[in-house]
Amino acid sequence: MEWVVVVSVLVMTILSLLRVNVIIAIIAAAIVAGLMSGLSVVDSIEMLVSGMGGQASTALSYILLGAFAVAISYTGITAILVNYLIKVLTGKKTIMLLVLAGVASLSQNLVPVHIAFIPILIPPLLKLFDDMKVDRRGVAAALTFGLKAPYVMIPAGFGLLFHETIIKGMGQNGVEISLTETTLSMLIPGSGMIVGLLIAIFITYRKDRESIPGAGGGEVNFTAPVQGDVTFNKKHALTLVAITAALLVQIFTGNLIAGALTGLILMFLLLVVPFKNGDKVMADGISMMGTIAFVMLVASGFGNILTETGAVDALVEVSSGYLTDNQPLIALILLLVGLVVTIGIGSSFGTIPIIAALYVPICITAGFSPMATAALIGTAGALGDAGSPASDSTLGPTSGLNADGKHHHIWDTCVPTFMHYNIPLFIFGWVAAIVL
Template identity: 85%
Template sequence: MEWVVVVSVLVMTILSLLRVNVIIAIIAAAITAGLMSGMNTIESIEMLVSGMGGQASTALSYVLLGAFAVAISYTGITTILVNYLIRVLTGKKTMTLLAIAGVASLSQNLVPVHIAFIPILIPPLLKLFDDMKMDRRGVATALTFGLKAPYVMIPAGFGLIFHETIVNGMKQNGADITITESALSMLVPGFGMIVGLLIAVFITYRKNRESVPEAGGGEVDFNAPKLEKVKFNKSHLLTLVAIVAALAVQLITENLIVGALTGLVLMFLLLVVPFNNGDKVVSDGISMMGTIAFVMLVASGFGKILTETGAVDALVEVSSGFLGNNKPLIAFILLLVGLVVTIGIGSSFGTIPILAALYVPICIAAGFSPMATAALIGTAGALGDAGSPASDSTLGPTSGLNADGKHHHIWDTCVPTFIHFNIPLFIFGWIGAIIL
């Protein structure tokens, strides 16, 4: 039973590397896990479908955030940002990558639209990237950094949800910790991500690279959007009001769906977006975020098969049974198991409750402090967001960078982000668990 997780995740990874569609790869991995656990194909699929509801809230929030992002772009305020970036950053590759990482970071805490900004902001910049012969793998790395590092280290916006999930998971399993302590425990792993970003920007992807047509898996009829000069006006001010309101409501209610709805409704009530454009805004939001939302649903079903069959418990039990009280070795094995589990499920938020239930008893028995335990849980959860084909932190960058068919999800997003973030996250998370 302990090999179910490893084999099924390998199936998903190998199929993805062979350029099989990520949804098909996840379904194949789920069926593999089911068959290895003693179920037949029909039973495996039924459990997969029954588990898809586990990410229903996340999927709905992504669709609504997509509609909110479309409404924001309707006013032309994103055009102002794109024009500014083009004017300031043309010819400055390193500065461009750092600026993109900075803009992406705002999407987690200040303007909580998560990945919904990418299909709006990035496609107009693709021609600039090609003119500068910029390596799009570096852009993907910068985007993923901005989508992960802020919530890992800062307990606000998405970060508040992340750290509350850690705290609640630990308390439910007998370990007490505060949100502040949880955030402090993740500063060491978060620093590892900063190191990974700097290596990607200044070393790995600094050289020129020509974009290859059809690298994304097919020919795309793409015309770069023509950017007109737009001056800041009343609509843009009201848009900022809606963004602030969405952030405030999301922080107060701790609910992404309510926050996204607040921003979207205000865009219509303030007449920033005409009522008769409501259908188009929502349908465009679904079109932009629907595929990613569905991948998250299927990944949730895969996660249910792994947990309900006891495969994850068996893997952790076998891994921890022969470790004794060797803290460095225990931390290493727990992170290794966490990497396998979270890469398969692809959601840090979705896997933390699972990881907490498995890690806390082991960590208490081994004598780890609450902060060290939080570092292990948070790091293991974050490992699922970088490098996983099913993660929104990799699907999001691909959705923007492959708008012209020149960027492959696995080789140009998942592999680079795995190398530059999962490896340093693992190393620094391991160090954090030992020193805290």
């Protein structure tokens, strides 16, 4: 039983590396996990389907955020940003990647659209990337950094949800900790991601690289959107009002769906987007984010099999058998377990409650401080988010970079982000658990 998680995650990873569609890879891994746990194929599928509801809220929020992003792009306000980026950054590859990482960071804490901005902002820039021979793996690394590092280190927007999840998970298992303490505990692991970003931009992907047609899995007839001259007007000002309202509602309610709905409804009520275009906005939003939302649903079903069959508990139990009173060794093993589990489930937010229930008793026995425990839980939850085929932190960048069929999800997004973020995150998280 203890090998179920490891084997099923390996199945998913190997199939994905062999360029099998990620949804098929996750379903195959889920069936393997079910069979190894003593379930039949039919029972495994039924458990997979029953567990898909675990990410229903996330999937719906992505669809609504996708529609909100489409409505924003309808006003032409994104064209102002794209035109400015093209004008200022042409010929400046390194600065461009840093700017993209910065823009992506805003999507987590300031303007909570998460990955929904990528399919709108990135496709118009693809021709510029090709003209400048930008290595798209570097762009993927920059975008993934912005989607992940801010919520790991900054307790606002998605970051607030992440840190509150850590606090709640620890509190339910007998260890109280404050928001300030979790924030401080995650600064060291988050710093590892900054190191990974700098290595990706200034060393690994600095050289020129030609994008190959069909590299993303097939030929795509794609014409980059034409960005005409757009001047700031009343419609854009009202769009900013809707974005601000969406942000405030999301912050005060802690609910992404409420925030996205607020922004979307205001776009129509303020007549920024005509009512007659409502169907098209929703259809385009579903088209943009539907695949990602469905992958998240299937990944939730896979996670349900791993948890309901006791496979995760068995893995931790076996791992704890190798634990001694050596805190560095304990931290190392716990982080390895977190890496495997999170890659399988694909969601740091969904993994933390599971990890907290398993880690807190071990950390208490081993004498870890509350802040060290928070660092272990937060790092273990974040590990595998970058690099997982089923993570929105990798699916999002691919959705924009593969618009023209020249960017492969696994080899051009997952592998580069795994190398540059999970490795330093692991090392810095391990250090944090020891020194805090």
